[in-house]
Amino acid sequence: MELLKERILHDGVIKDDDILKVDSFLNHQMDIALLNEIGQEFRTRFADVPVNKILTIEASGIGIAAIAAQYFDNAPVVFAKKTQSRNLDGALYTAPVHSFTKGVTYNVQVSQKFLGPDDTVLIIDDFLARGQALIGLIDIVQQSGASLAGCGIVIEKMYQGGGTLLRSRGVRIESLARIASLEHGTVTFL
């Protein structure tokens, strides 16, 4: 997606040859017009699948998924929660997810009320790096008996291997910007 790549080149900031900060338009401040373009692109790429539910994970995936859902006939968006809450009770699907960014492992949770065998689920998230969050979300989709349409990712850091691992397992992944390297302070797309 050229518009996205241009934005990454223009406004992304590389830290430590490893971290790409896109907090000015994607995951702290959100550019809503760009999110609409992203949502339309996900729709184009998954036009062949009857998606009726979108699954994401708090917090950065939520805005992207909510805007994208408008291009999937307003499919309901479920966001997995990372922490216990008095508001989350009843039967839950859970899966452990390790965050290398935050250095913690948490149990991702989704109420069993909102995913089931009748659902065809598109997973949406901002980043795919080592794939930990996606592995947890896919685990939850499988527990629910729903069909997995695939994963729509805004930015994939190819060199961290999560996408390779998941594709080798047969998971369909559509990444809108695929980054081969951040070395020497330069974004190199695939």
Added chain:
Amino acid sequence: MELLKERILHDGVIKDDDILKVDSFLNHQMDIALLNEIGQEFRTRFADVPVNKILTIEASGIGIAAIAAQYFDNAPVVFAKKTQSRNLDGALYTAPVHSFTKGVTYNVQVSQKFLGPDDTVLIIDDFLARGQALIGLIDIVQQSGASLAGCGIVIEKMYQGGGTLLRSRGVRIESLARIASLEHGTVTFL
């Protein structure tokens, strides 16, 4: 907002005469068509203010704010973060917020890059109860030198006093559903 009140009566679940669970359409699974109606209603209520930025807090506010922003000329949405992250660096505005729901106090953080004296900010959140989150977000707006247009809240639990406190301080609050009581397992609107 009648559509919202009907939805609360139909799908809301009361727990312990105190908690209103709206996880089937607002803060775990999100009804995107309803969020669009909510966004339009916020626009109508704040039509007199030149809002150019929307501030919310992770996680439940993000989807609501992202959809609403489309009715404010795609104003950028900034979401305050509750946890440290390698992705959040540089100068930050911070404010302590106590969550009675989760039983913890955390430091809410917003990068100073994304709020400043040129901004007219609308704060959006899903719930207003004791007002702790709003007090923290308003503190951050004041630190930044931005103008506060007001606060757009989906559901206000009037009996928990946060709205009364904030209105007494001159904060403009527009709540789309105002709940006087959840006693005896019944939602009573104001």
